[in-house]
Amino acid sequence: MVRRPRPRPRLGGRPGRRRAAASGAAARGLVGRARLRPGRRAGPRSPDGVFCGNDLTALGVLAALRDAGVAVPGRTQVVGFDDVAGAGFFAPPLTTVRQPFDELGHRCLRVLLDWDADPAAVHRIEPELVLRGSTRR
Structure with a gap:
């Protein structure tokens, strides 16, 4: 028996959104557990905020x-x-945590x-919170 591949979620034609579909499995699971479904309005139990392990997953959560139909940052805030x-060109622009990769590389060397x-x-490197439009200030 030949199995057909599962259809990919359609997130539009932008390349960044297609990549987000791949890592968006976690995002869909999170949003699904919060009782949010595409095409349905969010109920009163939508999350107050979501912190994602990377910006690509945050893009999937935003989508x-x-x-x-959840307002970001109105009802739910998202941080990558x-x-x-x-990250500044997402809709809305993504609040994120920036790591100083240059300093990290120099210290490792x-x-x-x-x-x-x-x-x-112990070597500490301080990350920087970059506030943008996906969170309320």
């Missing part, structure tokens, strides 16, 4: 919330992580090159 290059360093030393 799922928009399809369910990583600050990808296009210093630790690797310093053979006498204490292996149990």
